[in-house]
Amino acid sequence: MRNTKNDRRSQRTRDLLRSALIELMLEKRYSEITVQDLIDRANVGRSTFYSHFLDKDDLLIGGFNTMIDALSPFNKLQPAAGEPLEQLDLTPLFSHMQEHAQLYRALLHGGGLDLIFSSGQSQLQRQIEAYLAALAPQPALALALIASMMTGAIFNLVTWWLNSANSYTPAQINTIYKQLVLPGVRGSLQL
Amino acid sequence: MRNTKNDRRSQRTRDLLRSALIELMLEKRYSEITVQDLIDRANVGRSTFYSHFLDKDDLLIGGFNTMIDALSPFNKLQPAAGEPLEQLDLTPLFSHMQEHAQLYRALLHGGGLDLIFSSGQSQLQRQIEAYLAALAPQPALALALIASMMTGAIFNLVTWWLNSANSYTPAQINTIYKQLVLPGVRGSLQL
DNA sequence: CTCGTTAATGAACAAGTTGTCCATTAACGA
DNA sequence: TCGTTAATGGACAACTTGTTCATTAACGAG
Numbered sequence: 310m311r312n313t314k315n316d317r318r319s320q321r322t323r324d325l326l327r328s329a330l331i332e333l334m335l336e337k338r339y340s341e342i343t344v345q346d347l348i349d350r351a352n353v354g355r356s357t358f359y360s361h362f363l364d365k366d367d368l369l370i371g372g373f374n375t376m377i378d379a380l381s382p383f384n385k386l387q388p389a390a391g392e393p394l395e396q397l398d399l400t401p402l403f404s405h406m407q408e409h410a411q412l413y414r415a416l417l418h419g420g421g422l423d424l425i426f427s428s429g430q431s432q433l434q435r436q437i438e439a440y441l442a443a444l445a446p447q448p449a450l451a452l453a454l455i456a457s458m459m460t461g462a463i464f465n466l467v468t469w470w471l472n473s474a475n476s477y478t479p480a481q482i483n484t485i486y487k488q489l490v491l492p493g494v495r496g497s498l499q500l
Numbered sequence: 501m502r503n504t505k506n507d508r509r510s511q512r513t514r515d516l517l518r519s520a521l522i523e524l525m526l527e528k529r530y531s532e533i534t535v536q537d538l539i540d541r542a543n544v545g546r547s548t549f550y551s552h553f554l555d556k557d558d559l560l561i562g563g564f565n566t567m568i569d570a571l572s573p574f575n576k577l578q579p580a581a582g583e584p585l586e587q588l589d590l591t592p593l594f595s596h597m598q599e600h601a602q603l604y605r606a607l608l609h610g611g612g613l614d615l616i617f618s619s620g621q622s623q624l625q626r627q628i629e630a631y632l633a634a635l636a637p638q639p640a641l642a643l644a645l646i647a648s649m650m651t652g653a654i655f656n657l658v659t660w661w662l663n664s665a666n667s668y669t670p671a672q673i674n675t676i677y678k679q680l681v682l683p684g685v686r687g688s689l690q691l
Numbered sequence: 692c693t694c695g696t697t698a699a700t701g702a703a704c705a706a707g708t709t710g711t712c713c714a715t716t717a718a719c720g721a
Numbered sequence: 722t723c724g725t726t727a728a729t730g731g732a733c734a735a736c737t738t739g740t741t742c743a744t745t746a747a748c749g750a751g
Contacts, residue, residue, distance in 0.1 A: 318698050318747060338614070340531060343737065354700045359739060423529070423611035450676060451664075457656040458680055465652030469645045485641060489649055492683035509718065509727050534708065545729045550710065 323361060325351040327372045331412060334419030339369070342419075369421055372412070388443050394495055397440070399463070399486060402433075403479035406467055414471050434460040445498035455497055462490050514552060516542040518563045522603055525610030530560070533610075557615055563603070564616055579634050585686055588631070590654070590677060593624075594670035597658055605662050625651040636689035646688055653681050 329350035333342045344365055348358050362368045388396060406413055416422060438456035441448070448455070466486055470477060477485070520541035524533045535556055539549050553559045579587060597604055607613060629647035632639070639646070657677055661668060668676070 316698070316748065322699080340614075344739085345737070355738095356701080356740080356742090357699055360698080364739085420614035422614055423531075450680070451660075454657065454660045454676070455680065457660050458653045461652040461656030462649045465648045466645065469642075469648045473642075485645070489641070489646065489684040489688055492687055493680040496683055497680055507719065507727070513728075535710090536708070546709095547711080547713090547730080548728055551727075555710085 319361070322351075322353055322357055325353055326358065326361065326368060330368055330372065331415045334415040334421065337419065339419040339421030366424055370424055373416075373425055388440055392444070394444060394491060394498070394500060395487065397487065397491070398483060400479050400483040402463075403467070403470075403482045406471075407479055410471055410475070413467065417468055417471060433463070441494075441498065445500065447499050448497060449499050450497045455494060459490055459494065462486065510552070513542075513544055513548055516544055517549065517552065517559060521559055521563065522606045525606035525612065528610065530610040530612030560612055561615055564607075579631055583635070585635060585682055585689070585691060586678065588678065588682070589674060591670050591674040593654070594658070594661075594673045597662075598670055601662055601666070604658065608659055608662060624654070632685075632689065636691065638690050639688060640690050641688045646685060650681055650685065653677065 326347060329347050330342070333346055333350060342365065344355075344358060347353075347365070347368070348355055362371065416425060434453075434456050437459050438452050441452050441456060445452070463486065466482065466489075470482055517538060520538050521533070524537055524541060533556065535546075535549060538544075538556070538559070539546055553562065607616060625647050628650050629643050632643050632647060636643070654677065657673065657680075661673055
């Protein structure tokens with residue numbers, strides 16, 4: 310049995326195309342990048358591109374999903390019973406983003422976030438909502454709303470972090486996040 | 501002296517194209533909409549489109565800037581000296597968004613937010629940052645960061661609001677926003 | 692190392708899109 | 722009323738997209 314995905318040639322092609330996309334997104338907006346640009350930059354045949362990906366969006370989403378998957382240990386987010394809200398630790402998430410800062414920076418610079426919002430952010434949002442549900446029996450506001458706000462704050466915090474001098478560690482970003490967001494959340498959860 | 505912009509024909513064409521864009525954004529993603537779609541829907545000649553707008557993005561941004569301009573009374577956001585943080589009132593902003601819910605819903609549904617982020621959000625963010633600067637002599641965190649977080653929260657709150665049953669009034673949304681966001685902000689401003 | 696399998700290639704393709712140009716027509720408003 | 726100005730539509734070259742196919746070359750199981 311031959312494993313298609315493990316073929317060195319396939320991996321090489323995929324890597325070349327993903328790198329090309331990141332490179333190009335640092336140079337111009339995602340919407341302005343054409344398949345032609347990608348295959349030129351990756352030095353890959355046109356038909357090769359289409360045998361790996363459906364289109365440009367598929368390449369972007371696929372590359373991002375790879376990252377998301379790498380984040381699966383983050384599923385340990387769920388709190389123990391009676392655990393205080395302060396226990397929330399997003400450090401693994403921020404560490405992951407720091408490791409792949411190049412990709413996230415490209416996303417922030419080149420746009421293409423609309424596509425990610427539908428997969429990435431909503432997934433994170435669901436996890437946070439589940440976390441809150443486990444803690445709060447009687448929330449004063451809809452959990453979906455609070456989770457949405459918390460996710461948005463993560464997103465904007467990371468934007469600021471990656472665009473600034475980047476001198477903060479993931480643990481520090483985690484502290485800042487909690488300092489800025491948790492007081493309001495605690496009140497709304499009526500803990 | 502003839503005023504080009506006031507010519508009924510020009511206004512009619514612009515209105516038709518803007519409406520067509522909103523309609524189409526409720527049907528499919530912004531990136532999938534072509535100039536051809538727009539002029540078909542608006543029933544307008546191809547060359548007419550290009551005599552009014554540079555391209556598709558120009559139409560989107562232009563339409564949005566019109567909204568932003570309508571928001572200029574919001575510039576009274578600046579606080580009086582010594583005014584407490586609780587005085588912050590974003591009700592006019594939320595009212596405006598409710599009035600133009602159709603446009604904002606189209607934006608949320610169809611994507612195209614990347615383009616707006618660069619003009620709309622950054623403007624709001626600057627106003628909030630100036631507001632904070634007038635209040636906080638010794639902030640514990642960079643004001644840009646706090647303002648970014650606050651803007652992101654507004655954005656996500658509105659997303660939730662416009663997608664939900666929409667039963668809340670702008671004043672209620674303003675209250676929810678303050679309840680959720682201000683506690684963390686107050687701590688970080690060291691008031 | 693061998694050899695059957697499988698990916699990459701590149702060229703060609705129709706169909707669609709983009710932005711521009713221009714002569715003609717018709718609506719506007721001073 | 723009449724000169725000005727916007728809309729029209731057709732035509733245009735340049736480019737993009739996604740597909741097909743015969744050919745070449747890299748791969749890896751045995």
